[in-house]
Amino acid sequence: MPNNEALYETRLKRFNDAVALKEPDRLPVAPWVDGLPYALYPEIGATHKSALYDYEKAMAAHIRFHEEFQPDANCTNSMFLNGPAADYLKPTMMDWPGRAGTPLPDSSIYQMFEIEYMKESEYDELLADYTKFIFNKYLPRSFAGLEGLSGFRIDPSVAIMNLPLAPLAAPEVQAALENLIRYGKDQAKANEAFGAFVGRMIGLGFPPVFTSYAEAPFDVLSDYFRGTLGTLYDQAERPEKIRAACGLFAGIQKERLASLKDAPLPVKRVFIPMHKGMDGFISDEQYRDLYWEPFHGILKLLVDIGYTPIIYTEGAYSTRVRFIREKLLEFPPGSCMIHFEKGDFAELKKLFSGVACIFGGVPMQMLEFGTRAEVVERVKYLVDSCAAGGGYILDASGAIENAKRENIEAMFETARSA
Amino acid sequence: MEKGRTKVLEDLADAVERGKLPEMTELLAKGLSGGIRAESLLNDGLIRGMMRLGVKFKNHEVFVPDVLVASRALKKGSEILRPALSGEGVAPIGVAVVATVKGDLHDIGKTLVGIMFEGVGIRVVDLGVDVDAETLGKAIICHKPDIVALSALLNTTLNQLAEAISALDRAGLRRRVRIMVGGSPVTEEFAARIGADGYADDAVTAAQTARNILEQARRER
Numbered sequence: 182m183p184n185n186e187a188l189y190e191t192r193l194k195r196f197n198d199a200v201a202l203k204e205p206d207r208l209p210v211a212p213w214v215d216g217l218p219y220a221l222y223p224e225i226g227a228t229h230k231s232a233l234y235d236y237e238k239a240m241a242a243h244i245r246f247h248e249e250f251q252p253d254a255n256c257t258n259s260m261f262l263n264g265p266a267a268d269y270l271k272p273t274m275m276d277w278p279g280r281a282g283t284p285l286p287d288s289s290i291y292q293m294f295e296i297e298y299m300k301e302s303e304y305d306e307l308l309a310d311y312t313k314f315i316f317n318k319y320l321p322r323s324f325a326g327l328e329g330l331s332g333f334r335i336d337p338s339v340a341i342m343n344l345p346l347a348p349l350a351a352p353e354v355q356a357a358l359e360n361l362i363r364y365g366k367d368q369a370k371a372n373e374a375f376g377a378f379v380g381r382m383i384g385l386g387f388p389p390v391f392t393s394y395a396e397a398p399f400d401v402l403s404d405y406f407r408g409t410l411g412t413l414y415d416q417a418e419r420p421e422k423i424r425a426a427c428g429l430f431a432g433i434q435k436e437r438l439a440s441l442k443d444a445p446l447p448v449k450r451v452f453i454p455m456h457k458g459m460d461g462f463i464s465d466e467q468y469r470d471l472y473w474e475p476f477h478g479i480l481k482l483l484v485d486i487g488y489t490p491i492i493y494t495e496g497a498y499s500t501r502v503r504f505i506r507e508k509l510l511e512f513p514p515g516s517c518m519i520h521f522e523k524g525d526f527a528e529l530k531k532l533f534s535g536v537a538c539i540f541g542g543v544p545m546q547m548l549e550f551g552t553r554a555e556v557v558e559r560v561k562y563l564v565d566s567c568a569a570g571g572g573y574i575l576d577a578s579g580a581i582e583n584a585k586r587e588n589i590e591a592m593f594e595t596a597r598s599a
Numbered sequence: 600m601e602k603g604r605t606k607v608l609e610d611l612a613d614a615v616e617r618g619k620l621p622e623m624t625e626l627l628a629k630g631l632s633g634g635i636r637a638e639s640l641l642n643d644g645l646i647r648g649m650m651r652l653g654v655k656f657k658n659h660e661v662f663v664p665d666v667l668v669a670s671r672a673l674k675k676g677s678e679i680l681r682p683a684l685s686g687e688g689v690a691p692i693g694v695a696v697v698a699t700v701k702g703d704l705h706d707i708g709k710t711l712v713g714i715m716f717e718g719v720g721i722r723v724v725d726l727g728v729d730v731d732a733e734t735l736g737k738a739i740i741c742h743k744p745d746i747v748a749l750s751a752l753l754n755t756t757l758n759q760l761a762e763a764i765s766a767l768d769r770a771g772l773r774r775r776v777r778i779m780v781g782g783s784p785v786t787e788e789f790a791a792r793i794g795a796d797g798y799a800d801d802a803v804t805a806a807q808t809a810r811n812i813l814e815q816a817r818r819e820r
Binding site: 216276284285286288289290292293294295408409410413414416417418460461462463464465467495496497500544545546549550579581582583 | 618656659661662663664665667668702703704705706707710711729753754755757758783784786788789792800801803
């Protein structure tokens with residue numbers, strides 16, 4: 182029976198080999214999970230609310246899942262968000278289980294709202310002075326607990342003694358700044374707890390899948406500034422503003438990501454969820470120009486500093502995959518991983534063979550509502566069409582929330598016996 | 600006269616396809632003053648343009664932003680025509696209640712569907728997000744919709760689509776409406792499994808499907 186350290190090394194090599202497009206000793210099975218462990222082990226009493234407020238309980242459920250199913254990585258997708266801080270920062274772009282007055286049950290994952298945090302007329306303000314816009318408009322709009330920042334301005338005129346700092350006398354400005362300090366302290370605790378969890382999982386033999394994150398600049402604009410609807414109109418009416426904003430967001434992200442270069446991390450992979458580039462929502466021309474162009478610079482930087490970008494597509498990408506393949510060909514083979522929620526995996530494997538490692542393939546709807554026989558058949562198909570030669574990791578079509586136990590068992594058993 | 604009428608209607612359809620609101624407004628005024636019935640301007644001009652755009656969308660010749668801009672133009676065109684349509688005794692082709700299911704607070708998919716529905720001439724009653732079956736039932740009784748379009752964006756709320764359909768069935772309201780479902784995790788197979796009448800992969804196709812359902816129902820009446 183190999184010890185946890187040996188298991189860790191074996192799994193890490195298995196995963197890395199698949200990513201590097203080399204034949205691994207066996208197919209890596211690493212289905213990302215969100216709420217699944219809470220649903221599978223109700224006796225622990227963990228819910229999505231625990232992942233915000235009671236890390237120990239959430240951790241216990243995730244550890245139990247990994248110990249039972251022995252996946253080839255730490256498949257916990259996202260957890261340990263800072264619930265206590267949300268209670269006083271009061272983010273307006275989301276609701277979450279545990280918020281006073283929320284209609285959401287404890288078992289619900291947090292939910293994001295699509296609001297225009299930047300109006301169509303405010304692009305120029307953002308572009309002229311990002312920091313001023315963020316402090317005086319964006320943060321006050323996106324966190325009710327930071328509304329006071331709208332009045333926080335440093336005017337250097339009549340700079341006698343400390344007069345430029347006089348706006349700090351306003352109680353609402355002080356309240357916002359106090360919330361920021363408090364947040365910093367709480368976030369440090371959340372970071373520590375998550376770090377401890379990752380360390381514990383490493384100790385149990387499960388290497389992390391990724392250790393940092395990034396986002397396509399177009400998605401940043403659409404998700405957090407203009408909203409989907411606002412961005413769709415902007416695509417038709419002011420694409421040049423989108424281009425400029427995406428350039429700005431790309432630069433800011435690259436600055437942060439460059440600092441990862443020498444960070445002592447157990448794996449060097451960066452998770453990048455892709456939200457608004459799916460089929461139909463953007464023309465091929467704008468996808469190239471507005472979506473991919475600023476994003477490509479981020480990918481290039483990551484590859485250059487030795488990180489593997491994990492491109493995690495959401496929605497249908499059938500009209501994009503050939504273009505994406507062409508762009509990934511600019512990097513050495515095996516530089517990127519790419520997850521697909523939908524698509525013909527046999528075709529995808531052929532298309533990305535010698536280019537990038539693909540992952541995904543088991544529909545979450547099948548895991549929740551389908552039969553064991555359907556899961557067995559699907560996994561056999563994935564193994565037969567994707568596993569040979571490396572370059573494939575078995576995963577679900579998204580991070581799993583609810584599923585029948587027998588279907589999860591069937592997924593692991595079939596992948597390992599095939 | 601007939602040639603002039605055909606040209607106005609063709610130009611109208613073309614203006615909608617290109618989302619050209621000022622051009623469309625001008626053509627509507629020209630059509631009305633030239634004696635073309637408002638119903639014809641709506642159906643043979645505006646809606647025809649939008650349905651053609653739907654086909655182009657399916658063929659990847661145009662994209663959601665193009666259809667959105669055209670829908671906005673068409674909605675304004677319908678408002679211009681409303682008094683004349685009312686004078687002619689023309690009612691909208693149908694009414695749709697749109698909602699995001701209970702436990703799901705996501706707005707965007709449902710809102711896009713609502714805009715696209717209006718873009719093909721369907722009157723929309725938007726119930727918002729986190730809508731339970733009881734509220735849906737009340738809306739069916741109150742608004743008498745032809746279609747109920749339900750959205751779920753989360754895997755955790757997929758079940759609520761099935762719950763809503765079952766609850767409407769138990770309340771004896773299921774047969775009064777056609778139910779369409781959609782949203783990121785929803786598949787055609789899932790829609791069939793829970794007994795929905797219609798499914799679409801995207802908001803543009805949903806609107807075309809809804810319009811087809813209503814036209815079919817009108818023919819059968």
